[in-house]
Amino acid sequence: MENIPLEIILYGVLPRLPAKSLKCFNCVSKPWLALISSNEFINDHLHYTLASNTNHLLILTGNDTCLYSCNLDFPKGGTVKLPSFGIEPSVVGSCNGLLCIQSYRPYCLVLLNPSTGSYRELPSLLPSRRCSAMNFGFGFDSKNDDYKVVRIVDRYSSLGFLGYHMDRIVHVYSLKKNSWEVIEWTSPECSMGPSRENGALVNNHLLHWKFWCLLESKYRIRCFDLCEKQWINDVPLPDCMEMGFNTYSDQNSNTQDRLLDLWVFDGRLYLSIKNQKQSAVDIWVMNEYGIKDSWVKLFEISDPRVFESTRVSLIAYQSIKRQILLRIVYKAEHKILWYDIESETVEIAVIGGLNDSLWVDVCKGTLLDVPGGSKIGTTKQMA
Known part of the structure; x- marks a missing residue:
């Protein structure tokens, strides 16, 4: 030196x-x-x-429903308990090392940098009555130098003696303006799932959700541009999905159950698809954004626990051991697994001394402060 x-x-x-x-x-x-x-x-x-491919922080939801952070490069090291802003916190998105966290009782949204302790609580926008699905997205509008949060709510509205119909309301929050704005209020043709499926962020400003179109019996991946505050062109699906999964399942299987997740891995959109004929889960990635022919099958996982899961998510890649961290929902329980690329084997992951986690997310470790935010004290280190 x-x-x-x-x-x-x-x-x-x-x-x-x-x-x-x-x-x-x-x-x-x-x-x-x-x-x-x-x-x-x-x-x-x-x-x-x-x-x-370094400086990744894993954000773990422990059995006590508190959030903890852990360095991905040292997964067996200690965890740091993150500040609590309410009961049952969950990460709804991350961008540039900032987390967007939703908590209940009191209901709130908070932006937090877990590396610096910088945070800012956002104005409350309480859940709508008769809400059937509510999902979020978080990203950065480089055009206006502004962090934004998107909230999509599907809710039932009363028609009197005629019953109910479905409304979809899209709100966008601007950190610069510190206010929410209604962008869309429509009757949707495609449905969101009731489970937690927040927006998959590409290029910091493009958020993606999957919607199920019942009349067409197929999925649709819609993209919301934070810079323009509007929906733009749908993302094309790989041929195996466009053709109704006929290469993936038999005639008696449910097409809707085949798509297990849509998210981002190594900066690219990916799909995890259940392949009934091979008893495996195939992982497809879009190498060039928006280009249909760039969808390629990255690998397939044939482990029974993964195949029998109702959700399979790629969290992060650990380059040192050439392993991929997976989050699965297996028999109604959340499991965290390591998938070894070379041996094609799967094993239970123990992260930060926590034998089991209800959920796991990932964000980058950065020095950015939340604009207009405050600092919190040093968090407690777990043994």
């Missing part, structure tokens, strides 16, 4: 280190504190972090 020029350390090495380590380096000297706290350094660190 003595032979390495200080300039290389400060501007070449430090921006590539985890956010947690950099926070410790604030105590080295006043010049280091000034450097690490500068907007230029924070943006450089964000650039390197987003472009790399």
Whole structure:
């Protein structure tokens, strides 16, 4: 280290280190504190972090329903308990290292950087009555330099003696304006699932949800552009889905049950699809966004626990051991598994000393503060 020029350390090495380590380096000297706290350094660190396969934080929901964070590169290390803003918190999205967290009693939405302790509570928008489904999305509008939250609610509205019909209401929250806006109020043709399925974020501003079209007996992937505050072109599906899964299932199987998840892996949209004929779950990724022919099957998982699951989600890739962290819903229970790419085997994952987790999400570790936010105290380290 003595032979390495200080300039290389400060501007070449430090921006590539985890956010947690950099926070410790604030105590080295006043010049280091000034450097690490500068907007230029924070943006450089964000650039390197987003472009790399490191600096991932796993956000775990423990059996006590509290949230914990853990470094993916050291999954057997300790976890840090995140601040509690309400009962039963859940992550509804992450972007640039910021988490959007929903809690109940009191009902609230909070933006939090788990690496820095910067947070901001958003104005309450209480759930609608007769709500049948409610999902969120969170991302960044680079056109207006603004973080935004999307809330989609399907609810039943009374028609008097005629019964009920379904309404879909889309709200968008702007952090700059600190207010919610109704973007759409329609009668939907396709339905959202009642389970937790928040928006899959691509390129920081494109949010995606899957909808089931009953009349056509097929799925539709809709895209909401945060910059334009509107729905844009649907994402094309791979041929195996467009053809009604005829290569994946028999005539007696339910087409709707074949698609197990839509999310983002390594910056690309992916689909997990149940392949009945092979007794496996196939993972498809879209290598070039919006290009139908770029869908490719990444791999298939034939482990019985995965195949029999009702939801299979890819969380993160650990490059050191060439393993992929999976979240599954197996026999009504949430399980966290490691999938080894080379041996094609699956084993139970123990993350941060927690033998079991109700849920797991992932975000990048960055130094960004929530705009207009406050700081919270140092969180408690678990043994």
